[in-house]
Amino acid sequence: MRTGIYGVMALALLAGACSSPEPTTTTPTGGVARAEPGSVAEFQQVVGDRVFFDLDSSQLRLDARETLTKQATWLKQYTRYAATVEGHADERGTREYNLALGARRAQSVQSFLASQGVPGARLKNISYGKERPEVVGSDEGAWQRNRRGVTSLQ
């Protein structure tokens, strides 16, 4: 029995390790509990609450624009939410430069949402630079996941 459980865990870890080093913001599918329409969980898991950036860039990639278009549609439907866009950077930059880069990324996301009709009064942004990585790792897979803009609902 113990061996069986161990095997399941090892499979899950391998699956994680095999996932694309260039994560896209496609909607996670399968295994996710049904999220209540209009809930924070739906925004995070079905719409997708984050977009990713290329190295030292704040340009919105095509996959990011698709996700943000969906975010904007959702935010316009559920007007009770305000959103703070967090801008993050990977650890391959200095602390101060990455604060500035995170601010640029957060602004890119916020401006796109506003351009899609989300009222400016419901949007603000904050930069965390490299201080709050999502993945603690020192390889391109981890860095890519950390170069992100996260739309956090209030």
Add this chain to the structure above:
Amino acid sequence: MTLEKTRRSLLAAGAGMGLLAAMPARAELRLRITPGGNPPPMPIAITDFVGEAVGAQISGVIAADLERSGLFKPIDKSAFIEKIVDPGKVPRFADWRAIGADAVVTGSAQQLGDGRLKVEFRLWDVAAGTQAAGLAYFTQPAQWRRIAHIVADQIFKTITGEEGFFDTRVVYVAESGPGNARVKRLAMMDQDGANNRVLTDGGALVLTPRFSPTLQEIVYMSYQGGQPRVYIMNVDSGRQELLGNFPGMTFAPRFSPDGNRVVMSLATDGNSDIYVMDVRSRSISRLTNHPAIDTSPSFSPDGSQVVFNSDRGGSQQLYVMSSGGGEPRRISFGSGRYTTPVWSPRGDYIAFTKQDGGSFGVGVMRPDGGGERILASSYLDEGPTWAPNGRYLMFFRQSPNSRGQAGAVRLHMVDVTGQNLRSVPTATDASDPAWSPLIPQ
């Protein structure tokens, strides 16, 4: 113990300085620090100061300071032939010559009737058979470590001709907790790691602390209240005050050399430019106006210029402009990205972080961009800060993360020639060091 008390008690020390005449160093006892490399460390015998028990501890701190400079090699006490009983008497130079000492330090520590501690030291030139320096200090007994550092600075200066850097402090960010939710606190310690004080409770993320020239204030960035902005803390009272109230993020602050201004970045609509604020009037003026990222500003020692980091040319490079603003001129042209420039207090070099290939290093170049040298390099060496004599730098080194565990983050120091790289002891992981000027006496 407050800084105010420190200053008073050391003023009293000044009155005692006339007791023993300081004499100029002799040529024999001279170490020259040159960019080409350091001479072999000078063998020096630091005897236990006689009198109070603290005397031996004082000698220990002096020896550790001088050893840390990389320029001195304190001789093991077990090799000493002469036992110093009266530090006022001329030592038996033959006994010291026999164990290879170029210099001998003798001294005493005496408790006075009024509760003060009197510390005397003499530096002897073994080859010349003369006294090279001698001073006496009066202080509160609790201040014995400071006196030891001040004596070490005197010895360093007498022999090298350069100001010392031992009676200084370091403010830094003490780190703990998991890599994706690090707790960061402001902390301050003596340059040798002693007297560590944690200044904030870790409730708010804090970054990039820097001293004012008097060490009375620290300017830093905090996420207090959920907004990342620049604050000033009074070290004695612990009082924190927001520095200006701007709609965007303020960050990367540094004092001007006279302490009257703070230069920093302000991000407006995602774009970071450089501003300077008068600390008293809180009036602000804008120094750059460019869609590029402009950050990490640092004043020249005369306050007339500011060096900063910008990606206006397509990649991160160093630029110098007048501290009144105006057209910046690029000074870095090597391969890689240059960031976090910091002007040496002597004005002869600008230190920086350089990202090249897969590594981050700290280096120096002249203010005209020439003479670049990398002093240390690893997975991540970042954020150099100068000792007040402009001959040593401190920075932080982060090891790679592994299996979800954050890599160690530690302070290191290196001299301006790239020699004498060593770690600086801290109680926890540590980053963002800022070296103070010599503590005002």
